[in-house]
Amino acid sequence: MVTDPIADFLTRIRNAQMAGHRVVDIPASNLKKRLTEILYAQGYILKYKFEDDNKQGVIKIALKYDPTTKQPAIQSMERVSRPGLRQYASPSQFRRVKNGLGVAILSTSKGVMTDKDAKTQNVGGEVLCYIY
Numbered sequence: 001m002v003t004d005p006i007a008d009f010l011t012r013i014r015n016a017q018m019a020g021h022r023v024v025d026i027p028a029s030n031l032k033k034r035l036t037e038i039l040y041a042q043g044y045i046l047k048y049k050f051e052d053d054n055k056q057g058v059i060k061i062a063l064k065y066d067p068t069t070k071q072p073a074i075q076s077m078e079r080v081s082r083p084g085l086r087q088y089a090s091p092s093q094f095r096r097v098k099n100g101l102g103v104a105i106l107s108t109s110k111g112v113m114t115d116k117d118a119k120t121q122n123v124g125g126e127v128l129c130y131i132y
Helices: 005-019 030-041 115-121
Strands: 023-027 045-051 058-063 077-079 103-108 111-114 125-131
Touching: 005 023, 005 030, 005 058, 005 077, 005 125, 023 030, 030 045, 030 058, 030 103, 030 111, 103 115, 111 115
Parallel strands: none
Antiparallel strands: 023 058, 045 058, 077 125, 103 111, 103 125
């Protein structure tokens, strides 16, 4: 049983990239689906597909690599808030990830969104992870 599904999500993607896989399968949940949609919108993955298998469901993610150097598009994924130590931030406390090149993903009262979206809507929340 997984106690931290977000860390499991990030680790599965990280491991698949290190092994050079093109597609990774992840057990689905609504939070993981939203994280996948954000990764796609920010250009970190090629495409994704939600499949229903009459149980939990599966998210199939096609990973993105640089065609010349074969380096993955996601250089680093860092889990910030953990089950044992939650990290919350208000819009004024958001820190820039990689000087604005990366993105922080937050869970707010208005849903899961990036730090830029949360700042424009002036909402704070739990900082889930940093991706760049």
